[in-house]
Amino acid sequence: MRSADAGVTSGDAKQRRDHQGRLGRMLATSDVGATPAEYSATSDDVKSAMSVETVESVDAEDEPDRPREACGVFGVYAPGEDVARLTFFGLFALQHRGQESAGIVTTDGDQLYQKRHLGLVQTFREEDLMELSGYAAIGHTRYSTTGSNRIENAQPYLVDGTLGQLALGHNGNLTNTLNLLDELTRENVALDSTSDSEMIARLLAIAPGATIVEKLQYVMPKLQGAYSLTLLTPDAVIGVRDPHGVRPLAIGKLHDHWMIASETCAIETLGGVAIRDVEPGEIIVIDGDGEDGLHSYPGQPSKQRASCLFEYIYFARPDSMMNNRSLYLARQRMGQQLAQEYRPNVDVVIGVPDSATPAAQGYAVARGLPYAEGLVKNRYIARTFIQPDQRLRQLGVKMKFNALSAVLRGKSVLMIDDSIVRGTTVRPLVKLLRDAGAEEVHLGISSPPFRHPCYLGLDVARSAELIASRLPDVEAIRREVNADSLHYLSLDGLMNAIDLDHDTFCVGCFTGLYPMPVQMDLADKFSLEQVLRLREPEPAGA
Numbered sequence: 001m002r003s004a005d006a007g008v009t010s011g012d013a014k015q016r017r018d019h020q021g022r023l024g025r026m027l028a029t030s031d032v033g034a035t036p037a038e039y040s041a042t043s044d045d046v047k048s049a050m051s052v053e054t055v056e057s058v059d060a061e062d063e064p065d066r067p068r069e070a071c072g073v074f075g076v077y078a079p080g081e082d083v084a085r086l087t088f089f090g091l092f093a094l095q096h097r098g099q100e101s102a103g104i105v106t107t108d109g110d111q112l113y114q115k116r117h118l119g120l121v122q123t124f125r126e127e128d129l130m131e132l133s134g135y136a137a138i139g140h141t142r143y144s145t146t147g148s149n150r151i152e153n154a155q156p157y158l159v160d161g162t163l164g165q166l167a168l169g170h171n172g173n174l175t176n177t178l179n180l181l182d183e184l185t186r187e188n189v190a191l192d193s194t195s196d197s198e199m200i201a202r203l204l205a206i207a208p209g210a211t212i213v214e215k216l217q218y219v220m221p222k223l224q225g226a227y228s229l230t231l232l233t234p235d236a237v238i239g240v241r242d243p244h245g246v247r248p249l250a251i252g253k254l255h256d257h258w259m260i261a262s263e264t265c266a267i268e269t270l271g272g273v274a275i276r277d278v279e280p281g282e283i284i285v286i287d288g289d290g291e292d293g294l295h296s297y298p299g300q301p302s303k304q305r306a307s308c309l310f311e312y313i314y315f316a317r318p319d320s321m322m323n324n325r326s327l328y329l330a331r332q333r334m335g336q337q338l339a340q341e342y343r344p345n346v347d348v349v350i351g352v353p354d355s356a357t358p359a360a361q362g363y364a365v366a367r368g369l370p371y372a373e374g375l376v377k378n379r380y381i382a383r384t385f386i387q388p389d390q391r392l393r394q395l396g397v398k399m400k401f402n403a404l405s406a407v408l409r410g411k412s413v414l415m416i417d418d419s420i421v422r423g424t425t426v427r428p429l430v431k432l433l434r435d436a437g438a439e440e441v442h443l444g445i446s447s448p449p450f451r452h453p454c455y456l457g458l459d460v461a462r463s464a465e466l467i468a469s470r471l472p473d474v475e476a477i478r479r480e481v482n483a484d485s486l487h488y489l490s491l492d493g494l495m496n497a498i499d500l501d502h503d504t505f506c507v508g509c510f511t512g513l514y515p516m517p518v519q520m521d522l523a524d525k526f527s528l529e530q531v532l533r534l535r536e537p538e539p540a541g542a
């Protein structure tokens with residue numbers, strides 16, 4: 001049995017293939033690795049073509065002032081277990097990494113079975129799990145870093161390849177999608193979705209190779225950017241991490257069964273034990289063969305490790321481990337480092353819940369100051385399907401946070417947050433504290449100013465929307481958010497808190513220097529969708 005939304009080539013694929021060339025020819029000269037100026041010169045046609053239509057209008061006030069999480073991937077090989085149920089709960093633990101869609105694919109050794117839904121993992125029903133039989137599974141929870149939120153873009157993708165069925169879930173963002181699109185077009189391969197992740201699945205489907213490992217070794221050098229993958233064939237679960245190791249991927253064990261997950265919290269939630277990270281450039285195959293049932297292969301050599309710093313600062317759950325580091329303790333140390341750099345005269349320290357709580361606690365302990373919960377968060381506001389009316393929308397952050405005047409009244413308050421992106425939340429928060437009676441509001445940020453967009457799997461905002469890019473200096477930001485003082489943790493302080501080799505991290509959003517070339521102007525999450533739309537056939541008679 002195969003579900004109706006299995007990712008197979010649709011009937012009109014040939015028609016789309018025939019017409020993928022219109023903009024493709026315009027893009028033929030675009031080059032990964034070009035400087036922004038060089039790239040602008042080659043992409044004017046594309047940009048002017050894009051400017052004629054707005055794909056999605058965004059009300060900045062409605063957008064959370066945080067980078068949006070990337071995606072979460074999970075895989076388990078567990079004969080005799082209910083692998084669909086294990087995957088469901090694995091994804092549940094990774095829900096913070098994506099709330100737009102969720103999907104599970106299982107195998108019974110002969111065939112793959114797929115279910116995908118828009119929305120939270122909990123949109124899965126008991127009947128869905130009953131239909132997902134088998135002894136191995138992969139799952140995916142998505143926030144769209146490329147492509148819009150449509151079921152076609154939900155993962156894992158399921159494709160037919162030269163070795164049979166293959167399912168793929170991807171966390172990250174490729175930075176050379178236009179080149180890959182051109183390659184697929186040359187090979188007469190059409191896409192059913194507007195996601196870079198499907199490109200990887202389609203490239204693997206047609207790649208030469210007698211095994212999935214040989215196919216991966218062929219395709220990986222063609223991919224640029226960030227990718228942590230889980231793959232499922234009829235007889236194996238596979239984990240792959242890009243040579244930079246931008247996004248996390250961990251291996252764990254549940255009794256005798258192997259699991260792969262974006263974060264160790266998913267492994268431990270199921271009662272398993274985290275064993276190690278998948279190394280950058282490594283391919284892990286779990287097929288039950290041999291003594292261990294798990295095999296490691298070189299995928300593509302790693303020349304430079306570049307883990308995402310924001311996983312440590314904010315994205316990943318504090319109960320996850322990365323690179324043998326507890327993220328909770330790392331965040332506490334960020335607060336301690338901040339206390340070395342910034343010491344306003346305050347009565348009480350509070351954190352913006354929940355992500356800044358460890359840093360706020362670390363700060364307070366380092367300075368011997370009282371820590372209190374000055375803001376209480378409504379954790380369910382994002383989960384409601386009832387839209388607030390205009391009057392309620394105007395309440396803004398008040399719908400999400402309530403300030404505790406019993407803690408704040410008459411006090412000089414230091415509020416710690418982990419980052420400021422657009423600045424749309426922090427100013428109302430400062431006002432909320434003042435309205436609750438705080439006499440002074442100082443602001444400490446446990447990361448450096450976020451000045452540049454992320455092209456590697458996180459949806460943050462364009463440069464012009466980033467407050468630290470838009471305004472000339474920290475003093476201008478302080479004035480805009482109306483704080484009494486403001487300090488960002490230095491990059492050195494952040495690195496000291498993480499306590500790993502500085503050269504093994506991506507610092508692109510802080511410095512503008514990315515670990516790999518990026519197609520700057522087309523790195524918007526909808527760009528691939530726009531390109532594909534422009535490649536659609538023109539209406540007859542147009």
Ligand code: SF4
Pocket residue numbers: 246307308309310311453454455456457458506507508509510
């Ligand atoms: S640019 Fe920033 S958010 Fe993106 S991968 Fe690098 S460190 Fe992470």
